Amino acid sequence: xxxxxxxxxxxxxxxxxxxxxxxxxxxxxxxxxxxxxxxxxxxxxxxxxxxxxxxxxxxxxxxxxxxxxxxxxxxxxxxxxxxxxxxxxxxxxxxxxxxxxxxxxxxxxxxxxxxxxxxxxxxxxxxxxxxxxxxxxxxxxxxxxxxxxxxxxxxxxxxxxxxxxxxxxxxxxxxxxxxxxxxxxxxxxxxxxxxxxxxxxxxxxxxxxxxxxxxxxxxxxxxxxxxxxxxxxxxxxxxxxxxxxxxxxxxxxxxxxxxxxxxxxxxxxxxxxxxxxxxxxxxxxxxxxxxxxxxxxxxxxxxxxxxxxxxxxxxxxxxxxxxxxxxxxxxxxxxxxxxxxxxxxxxxxxxxxxxxxxxxxxxxxxxxxxxxxxxxxxxx
Amino acid sequence: xxxxxxxxxxxxxxxxxxxxxxxxxxxxxxxxxxxxxxxxxxxxxxxxxxxxxxxxxxxxxxxxxxxxxxxxxxxxxxxxxxxxxxxxxxxxxxxxxxxxxxxxxxxxxxxxxxxxxxxxxxxxxxxxxxxxxxxxxx
Numbered sequence: 068x069x070x071x072x073x074x075x076x077x078x079x080x081x082x083x084x085x086x087x088x089x090x091x092x093x094x095x096x097x098x099x100x101x102x103x104x105x106x107x108x109x110x111x112x113x114x115x116x117x118x119x120x121x122x123x124x125x126x127x128x129x130x131x132x133x134x135x136x137x138x139x140x141x142x143x144x145x146x147x148x149x150x151x152x153x154x155x156x157x158x159x160x161x162x163x164x165x166x167x168x169x170x171x172x173x174x175x176x177x178x179x180x181x182x183x184x185x186x187x188x189x190x191x192x193x194x195x196x197x198x199x200x201x202x203x204x205x206x207x208x209x210x211x212x213x214x215x216x217x218x219x220x221x222x223x224x225x226x227x228x229x230x231x232x233x234x235x236x237x238x239x240x241x242x243x244x245x246x247x248x249x250x251x252x253x254x255x256x257x258x259x260x261x262x263x264x265x266x267x268x269x270x271x272x273x274x275x276x277x278x279x280x281x282x283x284x285x286x287x288x289x290x291x292x293x294x295x296x297x298x299x300x301x302x303x304x305x306x307x308x309x310x311x312x313x314x315x316x317x318x319x320x321x322x323x324x325x326x327x328x329x330x331x332x333x334x335x336x337x338x339x340x341x342x343x344x345x346x347x348x349x350x351x352x353x354x355x356x357x358x359x360x361x362x363x364x365x366x367x368x369x370x371x372x373x374x375x376x377x378x379x380x381x382x383x384x385x386x387x388x389x390x391x392x393x394x395x396x397x398x399x400x401x402x403x404x405x406x407x408x409x410x411x412x413x414x415x416x417x418x419x420x421x422x423x424x425x426x427x428x429x430x431x432x433x434x435x436x437x438x439x440x441x442x443x444x445x446x447x
Numbered sequence: 448x449x450x451x452x453x454x455x456x457x458x459x460x461x462x463x464x465x466x467x468x469x470x471x472x473x474x475x476x477x478x479x480x481x482x483x484x485x486x487x488x489x490x491x492x493x494x495x496x497x498x499x500x501x502x503x504x505x506x507x508x509x510x511x512x513x514x515x516x517x518x519x520x521x522x523x524x525x526x527x528x529x530x531x532x533x534x535x536x537x538x539x540x541x542x543x544x545x546x547x548x549x550x551x552x553x554x555x556x557x558x559x560x561x562x563x564x565x566x567x568x569x570x571x572x573x574x575x576x577x578x579x580x581x582x583x584x585x
Binding site: 194196198199200201202206209210211214217262263264265271310313 | 493513
């Protein structure tokens with residue numbers, strides 16, 4: 068493939084995140100689409116492909132044509148929970164690089180009455196064998212955390228470090244939902260209400276609404292656009308189970324194969340990464356995915372994140388926007404992880420800018436560890 | 448009987464499992480080709496891809512593989528039960544099963560603890576499988 072045909076992110080946008088009780092999901096969606104196009108310097112007529120989920124799970128391509136009056140020649144629908152939108156980035160790159168589409172938009176939105184999981188376009192549905200026990204994501208993540216503690220000696224205080232870092236970053240992100248609440252300490256996390264032992268309230272993600280979008284095109288086309296193109300250098304996905312009872316392990320999942328594939332594809336090492344974004348539905352996710360992605364050995368996640376290592380200024384800043392824990396968990400929020408990495412690579416992250424930021428790693432999880440993708444982005 | 452919690456969707460595939468519970472039997476699929484037991488019910492053996500299987504009774508004995516005490520964030524049907532303990536039990540025969548641990552104080556649960564199945568009639572048609580410490584009924 069010629070470098071000119073290579074796929075890059077050229078437009079990003081996020082709406083206000085929060086209650087949005089006076090907004091329909093459709094209006095949040097439209098704002099997201101138009102915002103990302105304006106960022107890129109493109110118009111709706113330039114779009115010929117769409118990936119992700121529609122407002123509240125509506126069929127995406129036809130709905131998009133209805134709303135924006137354009138003819139599309141490529142679509143793909145993804146349904147891996149919170150990663151539904153951003154897990155489309157790999158597919159978008161393949162379509163663009165093969166010439167099936169030239170400009171692909173990946174939007175997500177939720178608004179109005181919020182219910183957990185709304186706007187994600189669906190994801191792995193628990194079976195009756197889970198549902199009858201009132202199980203929910205918190206219970207499954209808590210059991211993964213408990214097992215991780217048993218196998219590796221991980222502590223609640225180490226998990227709390229994830230939430231502390233997320234909140235610190237959110238205070239530097241004016242658009243975050245929780246930033247204005249100020250910093251929290253490890254003790255604050257441990258003293259917050261217990262939800263599913265060992266996960267406290269502050270170990271759990273927000274429940275809010277919001278939207279955003281990403282626009283991708285070829286490097287050739289990107290030369291004429293207003294933003295610094297951010298290239299997808301490596302991509303990988305990983306799936307090892309659907310029902311937690313059948314998972315080969317409760318402390319390691321498809322992230323291993325996803326990250327291995329992505330790093331091999333990009334031809335770089337973990338040490339080269341300047342900033343990371345990792346789905347943080349719960350604090351335990353970040354710890355497990357750092358291990359599975361190979362930033363530290365299996366079981367070493369607790370030690371790796373201790374002492375502010377994943378905070379800005381630490382050895383690997385993670386979720387510099389505040390993540391799902393303190394920035395936003397609205398719609399297919401995995402998309403916001405990528406938006407933040409693009410901002411970092413462009414040098415547009417303001418007070419939370421990572422210095423000399425050239426290579427970024429995204430790790431998306433959907434459902435309860437079922438859907439996993441790894442992406443490596445770089446400046447050109 | 449008035450049971451307000453979620454009722455399982457019983458399918459052609461899973462019917463023998465629920466039928467077993469009504470007879471106070473915990474049954475799992477055993478692959479006809481490689482004999483490996485599996486749960487939750489699936490059409491294909493994950494070990495050898497055989498589609499042939501028989502339903503086989505298992506002991507109902509196992510150990511706590513992981514657990515969580517739930518303190519909040521549940522639907523109305525489970526609020527009166529808070530706090531309760533959700534477990535994943537690894538049966539002696541191999542498969543893992545999610546359930547509730549009963550007859551045990553939340554503080555007393557630990558990974559590796561021996562447990563055994565308890566059958567609870569939820570409705571006239573539905574019997575559930577829960578677990579308790581193995582020495583609880585003695």
